[in-house]
Amino acid sequence: IVNSYQSNQNEETCSSDNICNETHNKYSKNINEWTSKINKEIQMAINKYIPCEKTNCSCHKAVIEHDLNPYQDGITKELFTLARSKGTKYQIIKGELYREKECHFPARCAGVEHYLGAVAPKLPNLEFIVNTRDWPQVNHAWGNRKAPVFSFSKTNDYYDIMYPAWSFWEGGPAISLYPTGIGRWDKHRVSISSAADKWTWDKKEEIAFFRGSRTNEERDALILLSRSDPDLVDAKYTKNQAWKSDADTLYAPPASEVSFEEHCKYKYLFNYRGVAASFRFKHLFLCKSLVFHVGNSWLEFFYPSLRPWVHYVPISPTAKADEIKKYIEFFKENDSLAKEIADRGFQHIWDHLTDKDVKCYWRKLLKKYALLIKYDVNKDKDLIRIDIKK
Numbered sequence: 482i483v484n485s486y487q488s489n490q491n492e493e494t495c496s497s498d499n500i501c502n503e504t505h506n507k508y509s510k511n512i513n514e515w516t517s518k519i520n521k522e523i524q525m526a527i528n529k530y531i532p533c534e535k536t537n538c539s540c541h542k543a544v545i546e547h548d549l550n551p552y553q554d555g556i557t558k559e560l561f562t563l564a565r566s567k568g569t570k571y572q573i574i575k576g577e578l579y580r581e582k583e584c585h586f587p588a589r590c591a592g593v594e595h596y597l598g599a600v601a602p603k604l605p606n607l608e609f610i611v612n613t614r615d616w617p618q619v620n621h622a623w624g625n626r627k628a629p630v631f632s633f634s635k636t637n638d639y640y641d642i643m644y645p646a647w648s649f650w651e652g653g654p655a656i657s658l659y660p661t662g663i664g665r666w667d668k669h670r671v672s673i674s675s676a677a678d679k680w681t682w683d684k685k686e687e688i689a690f691f692r693g694s695r696t697n698e699e700r701d702a703l704i705l706l707s708r709s710d711p712d713l714v715d716a717k718y719t720k721n722q723a724w725k726s727d728a729d730t731l732y733a734p735p736a737s738e739v740s741f742e743e744h745c746k747y748k749y750l751f752n753y754r755g756v757a758a759s760f761r762f763k764h765l766f767l768c769k770s771l772v773f774h775v776g777n778s779w780l781e782f783f784y785p786s787l788r789p790w791v792h793y794v795p796i797s798p799t800a801k802a803d804e805i806k807k808y809i810e811f812f813k814e815n816d817s818l819a820k821e822i823a824d825r826g827f828q829h830i831w832d833h834l835t836d837k838d839v840k841c842y843w844r845k846l847l848k849k850y851a852l853l854i855k856y857d858v859n860k861d862k863d864l865i866r867i868d869i870k871k
């Protein structure tokens with residue numbers, strides 16, 4: 482892919498001026514080196530990439546192996562006791578689901594239980610601890626002893642075992658557009674992909690878009706770029722529950738919230754971590770827009786199946802506005818390349834992150850986990866039975 486626009490432009494403006502020629506050649510040399518580096522990165526990533534099979538949530542298998550690896554010697558009663566205080570206790574006994582009475586976030590527990598109830602009948606007896614907080618619990622970099630706690634998101638510094646977040650079904654963060662919380666991934670898949678059919682690639686505005694609150698300052702660079710370059714970027718901070726003043730929206734009044742479907746109007750969509758991984762990520766792919774994913778340390782279970790440059794554009798979390806601008810401009814000038822990455826990103830999420838895949842992941846995870854338990858799991862009389870409405 483040749484960045485012909487830039488080289489032609491430089492030749493024309495500088496043809497009769499030696500000094501100009503020199504600076505522009507230097508400039509265009511840097512730009513050309515940079516663009517060919519990006520092109521190489523993309524080519525290498527695509528050559529290396531082996532798409533996974535469509536069956537049995539196989540795309541995410543390595544994550545289960547990775548997260549259970551610290552527990553290969555077995556989960557003893559002692560390890561379970563260490564995990565006990567870090568979340569909500571669940572048991573599956575004779576195919577039925579039980580939970581301790583108190584749940585810190587009832588809607589989140591309900592979101593998790595939708596899937597647990599569906600997979601329980603086919604599972605052996607087992608017990609496990611589900612952390613429904615936003616952040617993981619057992620950090621080995623801070624010297625924590627390992628303990629098998631299920632958390633929805635983590636970095637590689639944690640011993641936590643990733644599970645599909647409650648918000649695939651319910652209990653996601655509530656915003657004005659989704660007052661009972663973002664949820665029902667099965668429904669979002671349909672409504673957002675329909676919006677993508679309406680906003681086909683050629684109809685999309687060539688603008689980078691972001692709407693969200695300031696849960697992390699890493700987002701500031703894009704907001705600032707939007708303020709200095711509004712024709713290239715439309716990124717604004719919205720209010721969240723912690724909002725107190727304009728300082729929390731980087732000294733601008735909070736913007737109105739925008740639905741996932743409306744995101745499909747824009748060609749380039751940005752994802753950032755929040756407190757942990759943001760639920761936004763998976764939805765963005767459904768628009769068939771090009772996803773720019775900033776930072777790679779905070780994960781959900783399906784992130785490792787997505788590959789940088791194959792499915793999305795990776796951006797460093799320390800990238801300043803100038804660098805972000807360069808990436809957006811590169812893809813504006815390499816439109817068909819942008820579309821190919823966007824289409825692959827969509828297809829991957831569409832094929833490998835169905836509601837069935839989420840259930841399948843839970844089933845495989847719990848089956849493997851059950852095999853590691855080294856003690857007899859006896860029914861805990863203090864737990865209550867959870868009946869799931871089908």
Ligand code: UDP
Nearest residue numbers: 654692693694696738739755756759760761
């Ligand atoms: N959100 C949205 N439209 C908006 C603002 C937020 O759909 O205008 C969604 C967003 O995609 C995310 C959730 O609401 O899934 C919370 O977003 P926020 O930026 O507040 O926090 P995050 O969870 O990303 O840290």
